[in-house]
Amino acid sequence: MMKTADVVIIGGGISGCATAYFLAKKGVKNVLLIEKGYLASGSTGRCGAGIRQQWGTELNCMISKHSCDFFENANEELKYDGDIEFKQGGYLLVSSTEREHEQFIKNIEVQNRMGINSKLLTLEEAKEIVPYLNTEGLISAAFHEKDGHLNPFHTTQAFADAAKRLGATIMTHTEVTGIEVENGKIKGVKTNKGNVATPVVLNAAGGYSQIIAQMAGIDLPVYSERHQILVTEPIEEILGPMVMSFSLNIYCQQVPHGGIIMGRGDENEPRDLRTTASWQFLEEMALCATKLLPPLREARVLRQWAGLYNMSPDRQPIYGPVDGLEGFYLAAGFSGHGFMFGPSTGLIMSEYILGEKLTLPVETLTLSRIKDNKLVFEPSVV
Ligand code: FAD
Structure with a gap:
C-alpha cells in the first residue's frame, strides 16, 4: 500500500477513472484511485450507458456534447486495447402528452443553438x-442521430488503463474506512x-457518496435510489436508436x-443502498416495453439487475470543492446521467483539483448552490 499520494480518488466508476486519467495526463505523478470492489462494480457497470445530447438546459447540452465528442475518439485518445463499443444509432425520445411535446420543441431550440443537430x-x-414502434397514444418524437450507447465496462477500463499507463495507481478490492481531517484540511x-x-481527496463514490462525505464530517444532501434494468437474449436487429419515453419512464436499446x-x-x-431485483x-417493464415495441413479446429475458441513482435535490451533479474543508472535492449526485457526463466530469474535476480555469461553465453546480437554494432546473432528467 502506498504511504502517500498527491490525490486520492475514492471510487472506480466512470467518474473516478476519468478523473484519474485527466490528472495523470496533466502530469500529476502520484494519483491513487481506491475502489472497494472491482472497476465499474457500482452504478457504472449496472447502467444503461445511454449517451444523449438532448437536454433542456444549455449547461447540460454543453456537458453532454463535450463528453459525446470525447467518446467518438475515445479508443484512440485513450489508446485502448479494445473497443468501447460506441454505437451512435441516435436517441429517439417519444412524447405522449401535449406538455412533453411542447417541451421537446423548447429543448430542440436550445440544443440547435448549442450546435446539437x-x-x-x-x-x-x-x-x-x-419501424416496430407502436405510435398509439404518442404525439411526436425528438431525434438526434449522434446520440447512442456504449459499453460501460470497456469505457471505464479504457480510462483506468490509460491512467495507469500515465503513472496513476489503481487499487481495487480496497475499502476506504475513514478520512483524516485536521484544522479544516484533508x-x-x-x-x-x-x-x-494525502492533501486531496475526491469523493467519486456514486451511491455511497453520502457515507464518504460523512467520514470527512460533511453532510451531503443526496440520497440513493434503486433503479432496475434487464437484458434479453440476442434477437434479430429491431432497434437502431435508443428509444426513450419520459411518461412511461423507460428506455430500450439493442446492444x-x-x-x-x-x-x-x-x-x-x-x-437506500439496496441493489436487489424485484418481480x-x-x-x-415487460408491460411498458411490449406496448411501445410489440416485437419484444418474443424476446426472452436473460438477466435482471439493479443499481443506484445518487440523487441531489435538483437531480444535477454536485461538482467541485467544499467550503470549509480544504482538499475535499465532490463528483456526486448524478441521478441517471452520470455515465454520459463521465469524460466531462473527469476533465472538470482535474481542473478544480489543479486550480485551473474551467473548460465548461459548471460553477453553478457546486455544493453551495444547495445551501444557497440556487437549484438548477433541467426539464429533461429521468
Ligand atoms: P459509481 O459507478 O457508482 O462508482 C462509485 C464507486 O465507488 C463504486 O464502484 C463503489 O464500489 C466505490 N466505493 C463506494 N464506497 C467506497 C469505499 N468506501 N471505498 C472504496 N470504494 C468505494 N447514466 C447515464 O449517463 N446513462 C444511462 O443510460 C444510465 N442508465 C442507468 C441505469 C441504471 C439502472 C442505473 C442504476 C444508473 C444509470 N445511469 C445512467 C447513471 C450512472 O450509472 C451513474 O450516474 C454513473 O455511473 C455514476 O458513476 P460514478 O463513477 O460517479 O459512480
Missing part, C-alpha cells in the same frame, strides 16, 4: 427510424489495507451482441 419528428418519420484516508497521507437492454424508473423504489419490475 436534433429535430422534431412526426410519428410517421419516427416509424421510418424505428490529511489522509484510512483503508482496510493501511493508511495513506451490439443483439440483446435488448431496458430499464425503468419507479417512484416507489427504495431510497414487480420484471412485470411492469
Whole structure:
C-alpha cells in the first residue's frame, strides 16, 4: 500500500477513472484511485450507458456534447486495447402528452443553438427510424442521430488503463474506512489495507457518496435510489436508436451482441443502498416495453439487475470543492446521467483539483448552490 499520494480518488466508476486519467495526463505523478470492489462494480457497470445530447438546459447540452465528442475518439485518445463499443444509432425520445411535446420543441431550440443537430419528428418519420414502434397514444418524437450507447465496462477500463499507463495507481478490492481531517484540511484516508497521507481527496463514490462525505464530517444532501434494468437474449436487429419515453419512464436499446437492454424508473423504489431485483419490475417493464415495441413479446429475458441513482435535490451533479474543508472535492449526485457526463466530469474535476480555469461553465453546480437554494432546473432528467 502506498504511504502517500498527491490525490486520492475514492471510487472506480466512470467518474473516478476519468478523473484519474485527466490528472495523470496533466502530469500529476502520484494519483491513487481506491475502489472497494472491482472497476465499474457500482452504478457504472449496472447502467444503461445511454449517451444523449438532448437536454433542456444549455449547461447540460454543453456537458453532454463535450463528453459525446470525447467518446467518438475515445479508443484512440485513450489508446485502448479494445473497443468501447460506441454505437451512435441516435436517441429517439417519444412524447405522449401535449406538455412533453411542447417541451421537446423548447429543448430542440436550445440544443440547435448549442450546435446539437436534433429535430422534431412526426410519428410517421419516427416509424421510418424505428419501424416496430407502436405510435398509439404518442404525439411526436425528438431525434438526434449522434446520440447512442456504449459499453460501460470497456469505457471505464479504457480510462483506468490509460491512467495507469500515465503513472496513476489503481487499487481495487480496497475499502476506504475513514478520512483524516485536521484544522479544516484533508490529511489522509484510512483503508482496510493501511493508511495513506494525502492533501486531496475526491469523493467519486456514486451511491455511497453520502457515507464518504460523512467520514470527512460533511453532510451531503443526496440520497440513493434503486433503479432496475434487464437484458434479453440476442434477437434479430429491431432497434437502431435508443428509444426513450419520459411518461412511461423507460428506455430500450439493442446492444451490439443483439440483446435488448431496458430499464425503468419507479417512484416507489427504495431510497437506500439496496441493489436487489424485484418481480414487480420484471412485470411492469415487460408491460411498458411490449406496448411501445410489440416485437419484444418474443424476446426472452436473460438477466435482471439493479443499481443506484445518487440523487441531489435538483437531480444535477454536485461538482467541485467544499467550503470549509480544504482538499475535499465532490463528483456526486448524478441521478441517471452520470455515465454520459463521465469524460466531462473527469476533465472538470482535474481542473478544480489543479486550480485551473474551467473548460465548461459548471460553477453553478457546486455544493453551495444547495445551501444557497440556487437549484438548477433541467426539464429533461429521468
Ligand atoms: P459509481 O459507478 O457508482 O462508482 C462509485 C464507486 O465507488 C463504486 O464502484 C463503489 O464500489 C466505490 N466505493 C463506494 N464506497 C467506497 C469505499 N468506501 N471505498 C472504496 N470504494 C468505494 N447514466 C447515464 O449517463 N446513462 C444511462 O443510460 C444510465 N442508465 C442507468 C441505469 C441504471 C439502472 C442505473 C442504476 C444508473 C444509470 N445511469 C445512467 C447513471 C450512472 O450509472 C451513474 O450516474 C454513473 O455511473 C455514476 O458513476 P460514478 O463513477 O460517479 O459512480
